[in-house]
Every structure is written in structure tokens, then in C-alpha cells.
Amino acid sequence: MPKVKAVLIKPLDGDPEGSEREFDKVDFDRLEAMKAVRRLGDREDGPTVGEYVAAGYKASSYPPAGYIARSTPEEIAAAVEAEGKAERAAKELPPVPNKKAPPVQTKSAD
Numbered sequence: 001m002p003k004v005k006a007v008l009i010k011p012l013d014g015d016p017e018g019s020e021r022e023f024d025k026v027d028f029d030r031l032e033a034m035k036a037v038r039r040l041g042d043r044e045d046g047p048t049v050g051e052y053v054a055a056g057y058k059a060s061s062y063p064p065a066g067y068i069a070r071s072t073p074e075e076i077a078a079a080v081e082a083e084g085k086a087e088r089a090a091k092e093l094p095p096v097p098n099k100k101a102p103p104v105q106t107k108s109a110d
Contacts, residue, residue: 008036038068044068060083
């Protein structure tokens with residue numbers, strides 16, 4: 001099973017935050033989902049969720065690959081919720097009626 005080098009974001013098994021550890025991929029994925037670790041080498045100079053969304057990306061895909069989140073979990077959750085509300089509102093818009101021009105009436109030459 002492949003190993004993943006990681007940095008602890010939260011203390012784990014007596015090791016302090018910031019410690020480097022190696023995990024099986026399955027364990028790393030579970031701990032990453034719990035926001036307890038990040039992949040060693042992930043950059044820390046990425047955008048905030050607000051900057052990311054302002055650049056045209058979806059909040060639901062934050063943080064970008066290879067970067068750690070600079071926003072709090074609450075800020076990220078709020079941005080994802082706002083994105084969801086906007087998507088639901090867009091789906092609820094009434095259809096635009098097809099406004100065809102009235103037929104042109106031509107005068108016949110009598």
C-alpha cells in the first residue's frame with residue numbers, strides 16, 4: 001500500500017501539531033477529511049476562499065490542489081452554502097418566453 005508523507009495540523013498520538021508523519025493512503029485520506037493532516041509539500045500561500053471564488057472558481061472545490069486552506073472552516077462552509085443557494089436560484093428562474101416578431105404584412109400592388 002502506498003505511503004503518504006504528511007504534516008499534522010492537529011496533535012495526534014502524542015505528536016504535536018507541525019510534526020511530520022507517514023501514513024497509508026487510506027489513513028491519510030481519512031485524517032485529511034477530518035482536517036487533522038495535510039500532505040507534506042502543500043503550499044501555504046494559496047488564496048482565501050473569497051479570493052478563489054472572486055477569481056471564478058467554485059467554492060466547493062476549495063482549496064486548490066497543492067495548497068492548504070487559508071480560510072476557516074466556517075468561511076468555507078458559508079461560501080459553499082452561498083454557491084448552493086445561487087445554483088438553486090438559477091434553476092428556479094422562469095423560462096424566458098420566445099418572443100417572435102409579429103408577421104410582416106406586405107401591401108400588394110393593386
